[in-house]
Amino acid sequence: MSLQxxxxxxxxxxxxxxxxxxxxxxxxLWPGExxxxxxxxxxGKSTLLNCLAxxxxxxxxxxxxxxxxxxxxxxxxxxxxxxxxxxxxxxxxVHQHAxxxxxxxxxxxGNVGERLMAVGARHYGNIRDEAIDWLERVExxxxxxxxxxxxxxxxxxxRLQIARNLVTGPxxxxxxxxxxxxxxxxxARLLDLLRSLVREMGLSAIIVTHDLxxxxxxxxxxxxxxxxxxVESGLTxxxxxxxxxxxxxxxxxxxxxx
Amino acid sequence: xxxxxxxxxxxxTKRMIRRAILKGLAIPGYQVPFAxxxxxxxxxxxxGGVQVSAATxxxxxxxxxxxxxxxxxxxxxSIRKFxxxxxxxxxxxxxxxxxxxQTRHRIPETDLNEDQILVYQVPIPEPLRFLEPSEPxxxxxxxxxxxxxxxxxLYEDISRHGAIATSYAYPVKVEGRYVMDPSPIPKFDNPxxxxxxxxxxxxxxxxxxxxLPPYTKVVSLDFDDFPFEASKADHACELCGxxxxxLDEVIVxxxxxxxxxxxxxxxxxxxxxxxxxxxx
Numbered sequence: 001m002s003l004q005x006x007x008x009x010x011x012x013x014x015x016x017x018x019x020x021x022x023x024x025x026x027x028x029l030w031p032g033e034x035x036x037x038x039x040x041x042x043x044g045k046s047t048l049l050n051c052l053a054x055x056x057x058x059x060x061x062x063x064x065x066x067x068x069x070x071x072x073x074x075x076x077x078x079x080x081x082x083x084x085x086x087x088x089x090x091x092x093x094v095h096q097h098a099x100x101x102x103x104x105x106x107x108x109x110g111n112v113g114e115r116l117m118a119v120g121a122r123h124y125g126n127i128r129d130e131a132i133d134w135l136e137r138v139e140x141x142x143x144x145x146x147x148x149x150x151x152x153x154x155x156x157x158x159r160l161q162i163a164r165n166l167v168t169g170p171x172x173x174x175x176x177x178x179x180x181x182x183x184x185x186x187x188a189r190l191l192d193l194l195r196s197l198v199r200e201m202g203l204s205a206i207i208v209t210h211d212l213x214x215x216x217x218x219x220x221x222x223x224x225x226x227x228x229x230x231v232e233s234g235l236t237x238x239x240x241x242x243x244x245x246x247x248x249x250x251x252x253x254x255x256x257x258x
Numbered sequence: 259x260x261x262x263x264x265x266x267x268x269x270x271t272k273r274m275i276r277r278a279i280l281k282g283l284a285i286p287g288y289q290v291p292f293a294x295x296x297x298x299x300x301x302x303x304x305x306g307g308v309q310v311s312a313a314t315x316x317x318x319x320x321x322x323x324x325x326x327x328x329x330x331x332x333x334x335x336s337i338r339k340f341x342x343x344x345x346x347x348x349x350x351x352x353x354x355x356x357x358x359x360q361t362r363h364r365i366p367e368t369d370l371n372e373d374q375i376l377v378y379q380v381p382i383p384e385p386l387r388f389l390e391p392s393e394p395x396x397x398x399x400x401x402x403x404x405x406x407x408x409x410x411x412l413y414e415d416i417s418r419h420g421a422i423a424t425s426y427a428y429p430v431k432v433e434g435r436y437v438m439d440p441s442p443i444p445k446f447d448n449p450x451x452x453x454x455x456x457x458x459x460x461x462x463x464x465x466x467x468x469x470l471p472p473y474t475k476v477v478s479l480d481f482d483d484f485p486f487e488a489s490k491a492d493h494a495c496e497l498c499g500x501x502x503x504x505l506d507e508v509i510v511x512x513x514x515x516x517x518x519x520x521x522x523x524x525x526x527x528x529x530x531x532x533x534x535x536x537x538x
Contacts, residue, residue, distance in 0.1 A: 081402045103389070103410075109417055110410050117413065118406025124416055124481040146417050 004066055006031045006172060006204050007052075012061035014044075014051050020228035021047040025061070027223065027233065031171070034198060034205045036219030036236060038212060038251070044228040045208045046176055052206065053093055053174050054083050065090075065172070088118050092165035096177035098157035101164070102149045108135060108160055109145040115168045134163040138193060155186035159193065166197065173198075173205040179214055191217050212255055216240060224248045265312040265345040271295055275313035275467070279458055282469035287432030288400070289383050294465040304337055304362060305462030307379035311360045314375055314458065315341065320348040322356035327364040327504065327521035334362075351524050363426070365447040367503045367525040370455035372472060378441040380461040383468065385429045385439040405437045408479055416484055425489065431477045438468065440476075446490045446504045451476040493518040498529035 007029040014021035022044035029035050037045045050056040052063055054075060064072045068090065075083055087093070095101040102111055112131040113121070121127050132142045138159040140152075149157050158178065165173065178194065179187040195218055198205055207218055215222055215236055223233040224245065232245040243249045263269065271293075278292035297305040315321065321341055325334040329351040337360060338349050350356050353368040360377040370376060386396045389407050399407070408429050415423045428445035432438050440451060441459060451457065457470040470476065480486040494501040496517040503525060505518040520526035 080398075084402060084404065106389075106410060106414060107417055110414050113413055114406060114410050117409040118404065122409070122482050124413065124483050127413065128417070 004072070005029060006033075006066050007206075008062075008064040008072065009052065010062045010064070012048065012051050012063065013059050014047055014056060015059050020044070021056075022051065022225070022228045025230060027230075029172075029204055029206065031066075031204055032202045033221065034203075034207065034219045036215030036222045037206065037208045037225060038210060038215055038222065039225035040210060040251075043225040045225050047228075048225070049174055049176055049206065049208045053091065054087065088115050089168050090171050092168075092170040092173045094158075094161055094165055094173060094175040094178050096180045098149070098154070098161045101161040102157060104149050107146045107148055108140065108152070111149065111160060111164045112167050115164065119168060130167060134167050135160075137197070138163040139189070153186075155182055155190060158182065158190060162194070162197070166201070166203075169201070171204060173203055175205060175207045175209075177209050177211075178207065179209070179211060187214075194218060212240065212252065224251065262344040264317070265315045265341065266297075267295065267309065267312045271309075272313040275309055278467040279310065279313065279469060282458070282467050283456070283471050285436075286470050286474050287436030287438040287468060289466040289468045291465055292467050294462045297462065299336070299340075301463040302381065303333060304360070304379035306460030306464075306467070307360050307362070307377050307462075308337060308340070308460075309462060310377050310458050310460035310467060311341065311358060312345075314358055314377065315345055315347055317345070317347065319357045320350050320355055322350050322353065322359045322524075323361075324359065324364060324366065324522075324524075325362045326506070327366070327525075328523045330523060352528070353524050363442050363444075364504070364521060365443060365450045365453075367500075367520070367522045370453055372454045374455040376453075376455050376457045378443075378457065378459045380439070380441040380459045380464075380466070382427075383439055383459065383461040383464050383466040385427075385437050400436060403435070405431075408437055409481070412479060412481065412484075416481070422480065422484055422486070428486075429479050431479060432470065433475050434477075437479070438476075444490070444504055445478065445486070446488045448476070448478045448486070449488050491518050495520045495526060495529075498526045498533070500526070500529060 005028040009025060009027050012025040013023050025048055039045045051058045058076055062074045063076050065075045067073045109128060109131040112134050113127040116127050116130060132145060135142055135145060140156055140159060149160055179190055209215060219236045222236045222239045223230050226247045232239060232248045240252055243252050275292060278290045282290045297308055323334045323338040325331040341347055342349055353366045358375045362379045384396055386399060386407055389411055390396050412422050426444050427439055427442040428448055430438050430440055454472050456472055459468045478486040491505040493505055495503060497519050500520055503520045503522060506521045507516055507518055509516050
């Protein structure tokens with residue numbers, strides 16, 4: 001077990017003009033750990049995720065990532081080629097809407113193979129075998145490999161997006177509301193799948209969601225955000241079962257019981 | 259004043275285009291933006307090629323214009339007449355005699371030499387365009403050499419058709435750096451791009467110029483298990499008997515009759531001439 005965190009986030013601040021996007025966020029993420037970020041709409045959780053993934057320029061703070069070759073390195077101050085290389089090898093980003101993360105005019109196999117080809121795979125047969133393997137792992141039948149994502153259901157699109165992201169064996173996955181917009185039974189299957197993939201591959205993940213059930217299932221640790229600040233953090237069960245901050249108490253008590 | 263300036267364009271414009279051409283030659287395969295002018299012909303008729311030719315021509319040049327290999331099609335004739343009228347240059351149909359050759363969709367069969375310039379008309383200079391609609395994004399991809407997407411296109415071809423079905427505008431990698439659209443020439447012509455003549459590409463509507471200096475390394479993209487193949491119709495030319503030239507399929511009656519003939523009219527005519535000469 002390494003004694004170094006995979007991701008070390010220090011003082012991330014993002015302002016939209018005079019309004020706060022997210023402010024002074026600090027946390028560590030350890031290898032194999034899943035961090036959940038919850039909060040209501042507009043609390044800055046997606047902003048934070050986009051800052052961490054390098055999609056949005058931050059106003060202050062550092063994000064250190066344990067790179068394979070050079071150890072801890074501030075990804076926000078990396079050169080762009082380096083960061084883009086990272087984001088198609090060691091990182092993955094699962095969007096809320098599968099359409100944002102997929103190429104809708106390219107077949108399922110092409111979608112899964114794209115990252116492989118981006119890092120230099122040039123053997124059609126091997127790329128295809130790998131794509132079939134990954135489709136099966138996310139429970140898409142291999143006969144669908146040449147179908148376009150437009151022919152897939154919402155749940156299948158989301159699973160395809162996950163396959164496409166995980167095919168290069170990333171070490172860190174960012175997920176923005178991965179189960180949003182799916183009906184509950186599909187959500188449950190997707191969560192099952194995510195949980196087994198995370199455990200199997202030893203992935204570290206940061207999951208942004210407003211669904212407490214999702215973090216209860218997936219996350220080891222939890223951060224609760226409100227108005228751009230982290231108001232409470234800790235082990236998932238601890239935060240959900242014994243909330244300290246009044247907002248967390250409100251959040252937990254707002255969940256409908258069936 | 260009732261004369262056109264030499265080759266239609268004013269001198270300042272030609273200087274601007276020449277600068278773009280020189281930059282293109284210095285960075286083979288890189289698309290240089292230039293301030294494309296309105297030309298007295300519609301976009302899609304070779305406005306880019308015409309501007310590049312105009313900036314390249316000197317009064318001593320001999321010009322040849324081909325369209326799909328032929329000297330006698332509308333596009334070729336109108337552009338040839340345009341330069342006859344505005345530049346008073348010699349024109350020819352014989353590939354060997356030309357010093358500047360403007361072409362649409364073909365490379366002449368006859369090998370070109372170091373004293374010649376081949377000017378291509380290009381409709382869409384960006385090889386990544388159909389996969390990535392954003393121009394800032396494609397520029398970034400060129401800058402950072404992120405060309406995985408190009409192979410996604412070839413992958414799609416194989417998965418759908420069992421082979422790389424792209425048969426024209428087949429993407430190439432130039433000197434191991436830039437991926438380039440060779441304009442819609444048949445992939446049969448791709449291997450010919452490593453040649454002794456200078457090759458210039460002009461896209462008028464898209465306002466881009468790019469270039470290949472002589473003897474530049476040009477590699478067609480492919481997969482290890484699906485190598486590039488310079489394909490052509492599996493026939494010999496009906497008129498001259500050549501079996502190594504690119505062929506057009508021509509329908510000759512309404513009974514399903516068809517023949518295959520060379521698309522390069524000069525090449526075909528000169529071979530027929532030779533045959534006649536040796537027969538008599």
